Amino acid sequence: MADLxxxxxxxxxxxxxxxxxxxxxxxxxxxxxxxxxxxxxAVWKTLGEPIVNVDSRFGAIDYSGTKVIxxxxxxxxxxxxxxxxxxxxxxxxxxxxxxxVIASLMVETKEEWQEIIKRSVDxxxxxxxxNFGCPHGMCERxxxxxxxxxxxxxxxxxxxxKEFSNVPVFVKLSPNVMDIRDPGLAAVxxxxxxxxxxxxxxxxxxxxxxxxxxKPSVGRESTNGGYCGPAIKPIALHMLAVLGRDxxxxxxxSGIGGISTWQDAAEFIALGATTIQVCTAVxxxxxxxxxxxxxxxxxxxxxxxxxxxxxLIGKAIPGFVEWGELDLNYDIIAKIDEDKxxxxxxxxxxxxxxxHQCIHTRKGPCNAWHxxxxxxxxxxxEVMPPVWHNGxxxxxxxxxxxxEKECIGCNLCMLVCPVPDxxxxxxxxxxxxxxxxxDRTTNGSS
Amino acid sequence: MSNKSSPQYGLPPDxxxxxxxxxxxxxxxxxxxxEANRCLNCYDAPCISACPTGIDIPAFIKKxxxxxxxxxxxxxxxxxxxxxxxxRVCPVEELCVGACVYNDLNSSPIxxxxxxxxxxxxxxxxxxxxxxxxxxxNKRKSEKKVALIGAGPASLACAAYLALDGVExxxxxxxxxPGGLNTTAVAPYKIQTEDSITEVNWILQxxxxxxxxxxxxxxxxxxxLIDEYNAVFIGIxxxxxxxxxxxxxxxxxVFSATNLIRKIKNDPDFSLPNxxxxxxxxxxxxTAIDISRELAMLGVKDVRLLYRRSRQEMPGYEHEMVExxxxxxxxxxxxxxxxxxxNGEKIKSLKVKSTISNDIFDFPCDxxxxxVGQLKHVFDISPDIEVDEMGRLVVDSKSFRTTNPKVYAGxxxxxxxxxxVNAAQDGREAAFDMLKSWGISPSLHGENYFKSFTSIxxxxxxxxxxxxxx
Numbered sequence: 001m002a003d004l005x006x007x008x009x010x011x012x013x014x015x016x017x018x019x020x021x022x023x024x025x026x027x028x029x030x031x032x033x034x035x036x037x038x039x040x041x042a043v044w045k046t047l048g049e050p051i052v053n054v055d056s057r058f059g060a061i062d063y064s065g066t067k068v069i070x071x072x073x074x075x076x077x078x079x080x081x082x083x084x085x086x087x088x089x090x091x092x093x094x095x096x097x098x099x100x101v102i103a104s105l106m107v108e109t110k111e112e113w114q115e116i117i118k119r120s121v122d123x124x125x126x127x128x129x130x131n132f133g134c135p136h137g138m139c140e141r142x143x144x145x146x147x148x149x150x151x152x153x154x155x156x157x158x159x160x161x162k163e164f165s166n167v168p169v170f171v172k173l174s175p176n177v178m179d180i181r182d183p184g185l186a187a188v189x190x191x192x193x194x195x196x197x198x199x200x201x202x203x204x205x206x207x208x209x210x211x212x213x214x215k216p217s218v219g220r221e222s223t224n225g226g227y228c229g230p231a232i233k234p235i236a237l238h239m240l241a242v243l244g245r246d247x248x249x250x251x252x253x254s255g256i257g258g259i260s261t262w263q264d265a266a267e268f269i270a271l272g273a274t275t276i277q278v279c280t281a282v283x284x285x286x287x288x289x290x291x292x293x294x295x296x297x298x299x300x301x302x303x304x305x306x307x308x309x310x311x312l313i314g315k316a317i318p319g320f321v322e323w324g325e326l327d328l329n330y331d332i333i334a335k336i337d338e339d340k341x342x343x344x345x346x347x348x349x350x351x352x353x354x355x356h357q358c359i360h361t362r363k364g365p366c367n368a369w370h371x372x373x374x375x376x377x378x379x380x381x382e383v384m385p386p387v388w389h390n391g392x393x394x395x396x397x398x399x400x401x402x403x404e405k406e407c408i409g410c411n412l413c414m415l416v417c418p419v420p421d422x423x424x425x426x427x428x429x430x431x432x433x434x435x436x437x438x439d440r441t442t443n444g445s446s
Numbered sequence: 447m448s449n450k451s452s453p454q455y456g457l458p459p460d461x462x463x464x465x466x467x468x469x470x471x472x473x474x475x476x477x478x479x480x481e482a483n484r485c486l487n488c489y490d491a492p493c494i495s496a497c498p499t500g501i502d503i504p505a506f507i508k509k510x511x512x513x514x515x516x517x518x519x520x521x522x523x524x525x526x527x528x529x530x531x532x533x534r535v536c537p538v539e540e541l542c543v544g545a546c547v548y549n550d551l552n553s554s555p556i557x558x559x560x561x562x563x564x565x566x567x568x569x570x571x572x573x574x575x576x577x578x579x580x581x582x583x584n585k586r587k588s589e590k591k592v593a594l595i596g597a598g599p600a601s602l603a604c605a606a607y608l609a610l611d612g613v614e615x616x617x618x619x620x621x622x623x624p625g626g627l628n629t630t631a632v633a634p635y636k637i638q639t640e641d642s643i644t645e646v647n648w649i650l651q652x653x654x655x656x657x658x659x660x661x662x663x664x665x666x667x668x669x670x671l672i673d674e675y676n677a678v679f680i681g682i683x684x685x686x687x688x689x690x691x692x693x694x695x696x697x698x699x700v701f702s703a704t705n706l707i708r709k710i711k712n713d714p715d716f717s718l719p720n721x722x723x724x725x726x727x728x729x730x731x732x733t734a735i736d737i738s739r740e741l742a743m744l745g746v747k748d749v750r751l752l753y754r755r756s757r758q759e760m761p762g763y764e765h766e767m768v769e770x771x772x773x774x775x776x777x778x779x780x781x782x783x784x785x786x787x788x789n790g791e792k793i794k795s796l797k798v799k800s801t802i803s804n805d806i807f808d809f810p811c812d813x814x815x816x817x818v819g820q821l822k823h824v825f826d827i828s829p830d831i832e833v834d835e836m837g838r839l840v841v842d843s844k845s846f847r848t849t850n851p852k853v854y855a856g857x858x859x860x861x862x863x864x865x866x867v868n869a870a871q872d873g874r875e876a877a878f879d880m881l882k883s884w885g886i887s888p889s890l891h892g893e894n895y896f897k898s899f900t901s902i903x904x905x906x907x908x909x910x911x912x913x914x915x916x
Contacts, residue, residue: 064511065483342550345489361490398492418486419551 002301003308004040004294008252008274009168009193011126013100015040016269016309017293020256020277021104021129021172024287026078028088032096037287038294041100043196043277044089046077046131047116048106048143053079059205059216059225071229071280072205074216076137077106082116086123093124102170106131106143110160117164127167130158130192132183133174133199136225145174145199151186158190168193170254173239176202180239184249195243196254196277198236200226229280233258237271241320244272260289262296269309270316324441327434332409332425334359334402340422343398347413347423358406359413361398455623455658457639458714466634466743469769470534470557473564482511485556488547493558496545499526499871503542503558510565519569520580522562524890527606528599528870530570530645531628533562534637536867537732539765570648581610581890583653588612590884593675595662598626599866600681600857602649603873609653611886616675617654620661623712626683627858628866630708633736635743639711668828672852677880680839680848680855681873684820684863690728692796692814694786699793703729703737703817710740722812724748726796728783729817730760737815739770749775750809754782754801781807786814820863828853838862846876854880 004015018041019025019034026045034042057075060068078085093101103120105128107113120128132154134144147154154171161169171187173180175198187195202224206215214222236257243249255273259265260281268276281289297309306312336347336359351359402413414423473481485507493503502521509518522529538544538559546555573580590613594601597619605615623629628642650656662668662682671678687702694700709716718741725746727738730753742749751770753760756779760767767777781798787808788794795810822837832840832849839848839855846854856872858864881888 065480342547343488343492344486344547345491346486349489398490 002298002306003310004298004301006040006274006309008254009127009170011041011100011168012098013040013275014098015294015297016273016275017041017265017290018043018100018102018254018275018277019282019287020279021046021102021131022279022283023075024279024282026080028092031088031092031101034282034287034290035092035096035099038290039099039287041102041126041275043102043104043129044085044125046104046106046134047082047085047120048077048138049112050079050081051076051137054218056216056218060229061205061231068229068280068284070205070227070231071283072200072203072216072225072227074136074218074223074225077131077134082119086119089120089123089125093126100126102127102129104129104131104172105161106134106138108141108143113157113160114164117161121165121167125167127170127193128161128165129170129172129196130161131172131199132157133172133197134226135174135176135200135202136223145176145202148174148177148183148199151182154183155186155190158187158192162191170194170196172196172199172256174199175235175239175257180242181246181249184243184246188249188251192251194252194254194274195249196256197243198232198239198257200228201232201235203227228258230258230260230264233264233267237267240268240273241271241317244314245317245320260284262293262300265293266297266300266312267316269312270314271320272314272317274313322438324437326436328437328440329430329432329435331428331430333404333407333428334409334411334413335424335426336400336402336413337422337424338399340419341399342419342422344418345398345400346416346418348400350412350416355410355412356406356408358403358408359400360403361400455643457623457643457712461639461710461712461714462716462718462744463634463638463711466638466740469635470560470563472567473560478510478561478564481557481561482507484548485511486547492545492547493542493556496541497525498541498865498867499532499874501525501529501542501562506565507556507558507561510561515565515568516572516580518565522566523580526867526870526874527603527649528628528645528866529562530566530648531599531632531637531642532865532867532870533559533564533566534641535628535632536865537763537766540763541867581652584610584612584889586612588614588884588886590614590676590880590886591616592677592679592880593618593671594679594681595668595671596626596680596682596857596859597621597624597646597656597658598681598683598857598869599628600626600683600869600873601679602626602646602654603870604679604681604854604856604877605654605873606649606652607874607877607888607890608880611881611889613881613884613886615654617656618660618662618666618671619656619658620664622658624656624658626681626866626869630711631704631733632866633707633740634711635740672828672850676852676884678853679873679876680853680859681857681869683858684822686821687816688819688821690783690816690818692783692786692816694788694793694814697786697788697791697793699813700786701813701815703727703733703815704820706815707733707737707740710744718744718746719812722746724750724809724811725813725815726809726811727751727815727817729753729819730755730762731817731819732762732766734815734817735762735766735770735775737817738775739766739773741815742770742773742775747774750778751775752778752781752783752796752798752809754780756780778809783814822859836862844875845879846872847879 006013006016017039019039021043025031025042031042053075057073059072061070063069103125105116107116132147138144139146158171169192171192173183204214208215208217213220240255252274253272254275255268256277259276259278265276348359414425417423487504487508491504506518506521536559542558543555548555592608592615594605594617597617601617605617608615625642625646629639687704689695725741727734738749738751780801782801784797784799786796795808796814798807830850834840839860841848841855841860846856848855854876856876857869878888
């Protein structure tokens with residue numbers, strides 16, 4: 001069993017898995033049930049001057065029958081009185097002293113920041129998270145992501161918070177910017193202790209094709225919301241890694257964005273997150289998902305021979321380089337396992353229409369033209385003989401084959417193949433060492 | 447498409463058939479979406495090749511998944527106007543579903559038949575509710591007219607594709623009820639008469655005339671049809687059930703299977719006697735299995751299927767035998783019937799001989815049902831129409847023309863007894879050949895673009911190669 005406990009900005013957490021500031025952390029009762037389920041920490045639903053929410057707040061996209069691959073919301077910050085929230089924070093910390101409670105905050109004036117920070121610290125919050133990320137509703141009032149878009153304002157409010165707080169201050173960043181380094185560096189220059197990212201992405205989740213009103217429809221209208229859920233993970237990973245590898249971002253990061261499983265969490269941690277935060281997956285399946293996150297992450301660390309979650313932090317960052325540093329001599333080709341192939345033809349059509357026409361069927365001459373002058377501009381006439389399985393039975397003539405000379409190693413066939421481990425990309429031995437675009441341009445041989 | 451029975455055919459509601467429930471009920475929308483989304487959408491999918499009518503199955507399933515029911519049903523009907531009934535009666539385990547790639551993953555294959563039933567049924571409902579036709583009547587009227595003999599699947603399919611291109615199609619049916627085997631023979635847990643008739647009516651409303659109770663050779667001669675019409679299509683199926691010589695042929699407790707099934711399905715006055723305990727069925731084909739299962743489902747306690755060879759050699763489908771066994775049908779292998787022993791008018795037992803040991807056994811029974819094939823139809827087919835030694839009409843395998851070029855044929859009367867879907871395909875091919883020969887390009891071709899592209903391409907390439915090779 002590896003040690004899953006982490007220390008972020010001096011805050012000790014029993015594990016890196018936190019509940020993000022969102023509906024699952026709306027009340028003390030919820031947060032305590034989350035802790036009972038195994039969550040190491042919780043970032044409280046953002047506190048500020050209580051607002052009024054609308055009905056019909058959430059929307060989702062499904063894909064091929066899979067529900068909620070992406071999710072969006074137009075819910076605002078807490079709609080409960082601040083007194084009740086602070087009383088509950090106090091109660092939770094009293095009952096769960098080992099779990100982390102972070103107060104997420106969003107107010108306008110310096111006086112309001114001073115007041116709300118004081119009350120948060122007094123209630124026992126282990127840290128503060130300044131919500132500069134919310135991209136809907138609050139930003140129209142000059143808060144949330146409106147702040148992240150103005151690095152100077154962001155830095156200034158951060159410095160106020162640091163001035164008023166004696167607990168660590170995290171700045172939660174919005175992805176709705178051209179370059180995440182701008183708000184990131186501003187937060188650091190404002191003196192923050194840590195960064196949380198990403199908040200949700202400005203979005204319209206869909207349009208109701210019967211009423212022709214965007215979703216989620218509030219009567220006959222809708223508004224832009226914040227997009228989250230499994231589909232945004234790649235965007236979050238990128239922003240995390242950009243900050244993670246930047247030497248000027250010298251503060252710990254709490255990673256957020258589409259995390260549903262221990263694998264997702266491990267990827268965030270490997271790209272530099274010390275803790276991770278989850279919302280959508282909990283909204284979908286409940287607090288119980290943390291059980292496998294802890295268990296699976298533990299087993300993963302054991303298998304990797306790592307004794308602590310800390311050992312994984314940032315391990316994948318050195319592998320994240322500019323395109324110009326990639327090895328142009330790296331050569332892989334697709335190999336189809338004929339015994340596993342079920343003959344669905346998806347690799348064939350993907351390569352034919354979407355890649356480089358290197359996969360052929362055995363049904364007859366291939367009807368793909370090869371534009372490459374080496375092949376002439378015409379069809380291939382070669383008909384491959386049928387394949388035989390090892391046992392001597394003929395494989396289906398649907399089993400396609402890869403023209404290994406033509407294969408450019410793009411991965412597309414492997415990605416679309418529905419059979420686990422049927423198509424693998426295999427490295428081809430090649431002479432000559434690594435040579436990148438940068439090497440070539442430096443050597444003047446481009 | 448409504449389920450109300452069609453009064454014009456005088457079909458009373460309380461027939462024995464109505465006691466059966468649907469063994470693969472119509473999917474709900476949720477069930478259909480879940481199943482449709484499971485489809486991998488294979489390229490050049492094996493299910494398509496396994497379908498005698500070549501329906502673009504992944505295409506129609508994808509359209510169900512996107513909520514495009516009308517588009518889905520059109521894909522089906524363009525290839526098979528009997529898409530609704532074939533979705534229910536096709537032996538899909540042997541055809542499309544059996545070819546699904548999921549079988550190779552040891553996962554449950556896509557339930558293509560049920561999805562096809564869902565799409566066609568829902569589209570017919572939408573059509574009825576909105577009044578918007580899936581296939582509006584073709585404005586173009588051709589001068590041509592075609593007579594079709596027999597109102598079974600082959601003629602219905604042929605007539606439909608003709609009517610859609612403005613050809614006058616008239617179907618002559620000697621029976622009261624149209625629909626052929628879908629109406630009279632398919633197991634009631636697959637499809638019942640009302641549903642078959644409703645499908646027939648749906649097909650007919652594309653501009654087909656149906657004349658029932660007209661028998662060719664009696665009421666009107668084939669030669670007269672040949673004279674009066676531009677073409678004639680023969681889709682008469684097979685004849686009455688064959689009887690074995692067991693010495694009790696006219697006994698009311700001895701049935702031919704097709705006859706008995708028809709009574710269960712269509713005859714309102716037919717019911718099983720209360721003291722019916724043991725029924726022996728002789729045969730090993732799908733009809734034998736069907737009637738065994740039907741009797742067992744109707745409550746006959748002891749139903750035994752007697753087959754002269756082993757289970758592995760039975761021509762009936764294994765999956766059907768498995769289902770029949772679930773209802774208590776017992777199979778007796780390797781026996782051949784010798785004689786029905788009577789006690790006065792009543793049947794006492796069936797004497798059988800083991801085909802392995804030659805031992806003689808006596809099986810007590812109440813009824814004997816013979817499911818040993820059907821006789822060919824006999825009527826005054828013109829001498830210029832060739833019939834093979836098995837009694838099947840000889841046709842050209844592409845055009846479905848008989849040896850008289852004005853006469854086409856399809857379905858069981860040319861193949862000796864296959865599936866509804868084969869008949870539907872024969873009828874369609876014959877219709878297309880007629881249309882092409884009259885210079886009418888079929889408005890529904892049902893072949894997908896890529897297939898035609900590939901075949902044209904391969905032809906061109908072969909041409910090029912020939913040139914190259916001198």
